[in-house]
Amino acid sequence: MMVNKVILCICAGFMALLPLAAQSVSGTVTDEKNLPLEEITVVALQASDSLYITGGVTNGNGEFHIRISHSGKYMLKLSGIGFQTKYIAFSLSADQKKQLGGILLKEDAYLLSGVTVTAKKPEMELTSSSTVINLASSSLGSQGTLFDALKRLPGVQVKDDGTILLNGQSGATVMLNGKPTYLSGSNLATYLQAIPASSIGKIELISMPSSRYEASGKSGIIKVEMAKNNVQGFLIGFHASSQQLDQYNKGNSNWMFQLRKNKLNVSANYSYYEGTDINPTFIVRDHTDYAETPVMPVILNQVAHRTYNYGSHYARTRVDYDLSSRLSVGAYVSKNWTDRVRKERMHSVFTSVKAEPDSTLMTWNKNKLIQTNLQGGADYSYKVTSKLQWTGSVDFQLYRASDKQDQNSLYNDYWQSNYEQTDTLRGKLRDNIDIVSTQSDVEFVLTKTLKLTGGVKASFVNIDNETTYSDRYNGAWTPKLNMNKDFQYEENIYAAYVQLQKKIAERANMEVGFRFEETHVKGQLHEYSSNRDSSFQKRYRNLFPYVSVDYNLSKTIKLNAAYGSRIVRPNYEDMNPFVTINDKYLYDQGNVELKPEISHQVETGLLFSNRYKVILFGAYTRHPICKSYLAGAGNRVWVYPLNMSSDYSYGIKMTAVNLHPTRWWTLVGNATLTYKKYAWIYDHKKQNNRVMTPLFYLGNYLKPADKWNAELNGYWNGKTPLGQGLISPMWSISMAVSRSILHDKGTIRLFLNDIVCSRYTRVRIINVEQPARYKERKEATIGISFSYKLQRGENIKSSAPQRESNESKRIKL
Template sequence: MNRGFFIGIFLLVGCAGMNVLAQTDTIADQKIEEIVITAKVPVVTIKADKMTYHIESAVARGQGSLYEVLEMLPGVMISNDGKIYLNGQSGINVLMDGKQTYLSGQELVTLLKSTPAAAAEKIDLITHPSSRYDASGNAGLIDIRTKKMRLRGMNLTANGSFRQGKYGVGNGSLSINRREGLFNFYLTYSYSQGTDCNELQIDRLFTGLREPDKVELSVRQDSYRKYPYTSHYYRAGIDFFASARTVVGVYTNGNLHQSRMPGDMFTYFSAPSYASPDSMLHTSNVEDRKKKNFTAGVNLTHQLDTAGKVVDASFDYLHFGYTDNLDLHSSSQNRPGRVDSVKGDVPGAINLYTGQVNLTLPFAGKWELEAGAKFSFISIDNEASYADNKGNGWVPNEALSQHFVYDENINAGYVQCGATFKPFYIRAGLRVENTRIDGRLTGGEAQIDSSFTSRYTNLFPSLLLEYAFRQNKLSLFYGRRIVRPNYGDLNPFVYIFDDYTFEQGNTALKPMKSDRLELTFIYKNLFRAGFLYSRTHDVIVKSFFEKDNRQVYVTPMNLSTGTSLGPRIYTGNLPLASFWTVNANVACVYNHYRWTDTAGERVNKRATLIGSLTNQLDFGKGWSMELSGSYNGKMAAGQATLSPIWQVDGGIRKKVLKNNGTIRLFARDIFHSYREKMMLTVPGQQAFTNERQDNTQVGISFTYRFSKGYEVKESRRKSSVDESKRINL
């Protein structure tokens, strides 16, 4: 790693902040030289339908990248494969500024890790989404809101951070916003460079189907990967204020991520009659990955009158491309001097076009009607070319070399009505979505049907009832949601980990559909207690199948049903002393999964305790400190059972340069406790995994903000991009 890069980032931050020239404006002949913000923004804001976390108000949990911020939120857990859980439930939809990120799994992790936390202002955890949102997202929505400058003239924010674990990671970002006349221009660029690592241990016990307690073979796999990476991220746009009621905006953002992932896996085979391994397989694997995504769009917002009637429309385009080059070499004690090799070239591209229009019509003083329509077209084209070398030169592997083409069209419309009859508020909506899918696989030997077609239409009602009394609220929410398979899970290509472990998509996957009911009580926006019930059909989980010669295929499958229920309690900004505030989250969720396999009907059920506690101490004179901890208990997750996970984080913050600058020292996973463990039982096999990444880190960051001018109202800009979460290739 080039340490000079990190030094340069910090110098850039300091110098840029000190030398930017700003333009001041006049209002009523009064020149504004400086704006001083004295109001303290709370870390957490609690509402009936969502909870908002203000990143800048946090001391330790607002540093590093957006990935670090997200995984530290109360009730949020991100597994190493990129699956996001909220209070023990998966199926979370992640948005940025109300727009889908187009990504899920490792692709979403890549974007979040390359985007600095300094670029975000707040994060909304939306538990009661209205019909205006897409119906996707089983357990709710996470909306990351980037910073919006509201001052005329030149506004600048620069940030640099470095954190050290086993290896180092650095981020640098610069955001510029200029509002002048009828135009508002904004630009953000960030660069991330670092090295990550992954330690994985897998123990497999192969048993007889007729004698499940008798172990016929045990296999242990030890893997270690160290991978350096670089990532670029940008966001730019222009807003044109055509009139007092009309705003037109264009924007673009993108990401380029490159990594090289060398790794070694040692596989040890043992029969019950041997006290020690009787054979060993060494697999060396090198992957070169390059991923890029480009998004562009245009949006229009027009106020029809001064009473709040608004129409907005948008159109967006996304291109996501990637290349994955694989070199795998394996040798065995049973074959001395022989090395088997496999190489693969897996390029792919996704193109998505989407547009929508929304209309908001308040009337009669108490009513508000909303309606809208949306379309999206998705096209996927992926190729995989493999070749084998068993000592006789490279020979194309026709069985694994394939070409996958997928086309999807989703058309949707909704209508929603809200009314206030004090002390009651009611919001009812209905969304309809029609989905058309065509896919085909050519070349090779498809493990699942090589072509498929699907047509379905679904209705998604939602209802929110609120009763306000004094400073409290009691609400009841019902909503029907859907989680469509991400595109990576539909891709039937075979991905090779080693000679005995493969991963493959499933073109026969069905979407998950769930019904959610939640009763919530809010006390003075400081305390929230609720009870949730959720019933999901066709739950999508990673399943494990044994094929010939003990080869294990990891394939997404649909389980029959999944049920989740339990209480959730939050406290926000609870003052224990004049200098001490506490945020706490406690939830107990009971997950119950049911499915059928070759052994008959199977059940995995468990109650899980989830909790977090954040202490924030304000010592005055710009000094503050934060200490937080989180715990996720043993949890049922489809066919698997996840072991408990906990970690403790902390940090110190000092405001400098007349409060325009902020220095933070922070530490993550202080006790080196965060380790993912999983147990899986399927017919003929038990598996235990133990995985750790480079989570224990200490870091430093510096942020400088420069702005002069007067505040203007933020325009309402919406985008129609809503399929981003499903890209996971």
């Protein structure tokens, strides 16, 4: 009898538990960028009296699942720090499992002791078409300058000569606040070092830009956006940092002011950078003539010690005003002043059969660069109807540069009874570049599932460059007329595009676009030695198609496939026919006969839960522009840009972001495997440079305690081909620790770049005439920074996006 009672009690208890699992409510919580939100509090309340029933939190995918014991009417409350609280009414019938689907939470700024606080954004975000890095959320990424920040981005390689590679491929375009800019040459660092990383809000890496973007740049776009103020009030900020590099020091400071008052928005920014970079370099060149019999080995060993002393100012201001609820106007102006002194001591030693030197050359170079870059413009945005918006802009840029060179050489020939010869050279290069551009765009929502975007643009470029050299002969300076030239260049580009976005099925969207560009080029070269002029004219038209399809395989898996075509026009320095003398054995010269590169790209990818992305990609480029190395008389090498036959690449890229092994540890990772091949013709024979390149990046973001943050990241880049050069593997590890102070208004950071001094750049030149090896080393830097922000006001919606679209293309900044 007792056993029967026990069995009856167990059965009754089991039956009592059944209603607890009979009804449930579930859903997925995301932010305004469709990213899943973790640890959002979800509470079920009784609809009649708001009595607490049960609750829980969302998981790493933003999902929640709550069991409710009884049927009835309820209210779901969703809340999280930095997000607006949301209530959803629902009812449950017996045994119902209710699915609410996607639930959007909007960001919310709230007032705390006079300081506006907003939830911290994740360090990295993924979409089907891009990767977004929020520098303001990174202790390490916001340190130093924009040039330093680019080096730390996953999949981005930045060389000190200004070359930027994205996913192992050259030809990336850098955009700053909507301004497309081709940056090249050693002065790229000078321009980017004028912009503090602390003033940057986010950087977006777009591997396949649509037709609305300019067609320039074959490997994608690095889109940089300045930090914005989203409160009705003011923001005052200050940032300063100092870094120690061996016995040299460098640092930067930044002051920022932003004000929103009713319809007026004003922002101003000033920064100053000063410091010294060192660049020890080792070069080995093979001058052996293998056609001779017997073969006599001749090797040139060069050791250079270079220092770069920088002093740079950057100022920028912008004013926006809403004339009405439909019409807003804005204007901006910015200027960069840069003084850079480059000092080099190059020791060159020729050796042949013996180990002793046959001859030596000591060269001292000093270059003083003074550069100014003035930019400005005005724009407007007019919302004609709720479905039609019209935007336009006019922009200008005035670039001025003066580069003075002093060179002294001492040559010793031990085969000629210690014959000694001294040479002195003085040169000056003047660069004047004026750019004016205008554009107009419309966006028209035709139906609920169809949107049309189109626009036109025209840009006008005028260049006036002059170079003068002289050497010292019998105590007097004598012009070197064979090297003194004046180069005039004009380039006009007229463009138009149209793009359609269409929802073609319940789960599928398509984007199709075409961009047409017509380019007019005219150049004139005056040579002082012959007092004669030569000129050239070119005109070419290109059509750049773009198509992209998104398909939602499920609520958390999205498939994307895209194709696009792009162009890379020669930068102005590469087209400049002037000669630059590095030393007796190395000359640089431009090439006015360069053709533009035309590339075709295709990629397909899978995006999982906005956290994992896998992409298969391929690209083909016709006439890629690369540095070529040609042997000349007197053991001299000419570095000369030429169009190669082609290059193509294909590979796979895998990215994971916002992984949480623990509550205080966030992990991001990136891995890319790219096969790249360059092909060219030399002496009627096909030559190539082909390599499989692996790239790895791992970032660790830690929050060990309240007010404390730490970061440890590293990368490893495998062998990377670049024209006739092959870059050896390179790796680096960096770290930073930060703490909030002064009631969370200030932050102090300690950071260490390249902890183990592993960042060596080794390049092997694949040249059938004169193979060479090049090596340079960068030392570890340790630094400290302090930031302070005072912000007061109430949260408002973002105003119309900045519409700057300045055309500062291909200037060697």
